[in-house]
Amino acid sequence: MSWLVTGGAGYIGSHVVRAFEEAGLEAVVVDDLSSGHREFVGPETPFVEGTILDTDLLARACKEHAVEGVVHLAGFKYAGVSVQRPLHTYNQNVTGTVSLLDAMAQAGVEHMVFSSSAATFGTPDVDVVTETTPGRPESPYGESKLVGEWLIRDQAVATGLRHTSLRYFNVVGSGSDDLYDTSPHNLFPLIFEALIEGRTPRINGDDYDTPDGTCVRDYVHVSDLADAHLVAARRLAAGDALEPVYNLGSGDGVSVRQIMDAVRDVTGIDFTPEIGPRRPGDPARIVASGELAARDLGWAMRHDLRDMVASAWRARQHAAGA
Template sequence: MRVLVTGGAGYIGSHVVRALLQAGHEVVVYDNLSTGHRQALPGGIPFYEEDIRVTERLTEVLLAERIEAVLHFAALSLVGESMQEPQKYYDNNVGGTLSLVTAMRQAHVENLVFSSTAAVYGEPEKWPILETAPTFPTNVYGRTKLVIEGLLADFAAAYGLRYVSLRYFNAAGAWPEGTIGEDHGTETHLVPLILKTALGQRKAISIFGTDYATADGTCIRDYIHVCDLAQAHVLALEHLGRGGECRIYNLGSEQGFSVRQVIETAKKVTQRDFAVEEAPRRAGDPAVLVASSAKIRQELGWQPQRSELETIVEDAWRWHKAQPGGYGD
């Protein structure tokens, strides 16, 4: 299929671009580079440095490039910032998606794979989390993603939009060859923060809370290799290409890893010791967040290949060690 990837120069989007190309799809990237990096994209593919909120321009590109499906990653995703700047997040995430599906209607493009988040569940009482679990997001970022899922369902019912929404927690790792990886202007993710500490770019890594009801007292989170996430998006696209129905899928490890496990694995992989500080709990941090991926495994045959914790950290370390300054080097 000939596909448009919005936010394709971002961390997850750039990995999906490569997975799509490997699977034989034709790719066009649409990204305003507010958080993405042009260097993360392979040469030779059409690239538009544009904002998806400009509906008329987006419609022009969809028509001119003969797009058959869209994979949508263009979003702001910093939880803390979302609580301080809700207007910014509703404008970009919800407004941008409304602009996108409006342009898709005008260009007669019916297929959409949406990058959602397990943050729509908030603080669930049971885990691993199923797609049928109640959705009570505890931050603005998660609420914008849940609003978008409702928007997509409404467009599907009224206009025939066909979509797959993928909900996941922590993407981690990097392309195995180390050519692309994680590089955020404001880094909030645990794995890159640990590896930056191992590189001496940070004085210490902080553990927020050591008295949770878990085996080692630290929070347990879901980590999925970004390449396994990318493969799930390819499978979702091909499901729609076969005429498949609208679906919502979780992407998870079904086991999760504690903060201490991630730190100790990083020390083993990097063969470097570094300072670890214990800090008080952060408000709103649940003890365990782990999603079930049974549904997508059964229905689409998704089989993660690189989501063992050591493999995730090894691939991420290869990228960070080779590019300590990220794409700026």
């Protein structure tokens, strides 16, 4: 039996695949390589190139590889860009999830771990969100993730699907030097590419209602995140009861300016960030409690901010052959 990982050639997905395989669980990757990288998947791992919109392809993959569960990571993940591309976002994240759930039902796959997002909360009216905080997303991306949770919930009522959804926000760092974040929209790659090219990194807005005026987020290390997916999958397969949703947060937050300071310290490159306009769809602050996930999934922040920056920078330098 194996687990299908959609988006398994991406930054987060490839870390999840490695966590599964290191724990002795077989993984099968489905990825259309629109943002993933074939070299992020080892040659021994079954790889199916294709889109999650192709229901028949997914159903065949589940049957051929005796899939018992799915970790669903594939999707369009950029909140700011989703404001300009709402139809594309809904097609990838909502229609794609419908297609996957259909394929799972056809193949008799009964377990699902869904990669959701703290973007489902929008700008909450509490300092630290919990699983019971109402969802008020402020971008098509956040809305599409909330709809994804609803789809999975309703399918579970209809078919008995056993599932959980993991909500998190900024995933950073690297668990292996050959795996790194290549997104053109995420903060760490944007900072690193600017420094490598001799440009000054930019902060998108410094007039938010936060202590230093820049956005505050939970930043979580990708290896900690991958471990949580692994534990969730194992517990579902074992028949254990899990909550429908878990927040993978720190209970605290880090601002964009604090990230810039940490990068300057780790890299030894002195710079003063430029200040640009706000990005549409960016809430001022989202910080989540991880207490429920700690109870049920062994969730813990095992890496501090310096670890996150240092591992990410080391992997980016490795990619450049430095």
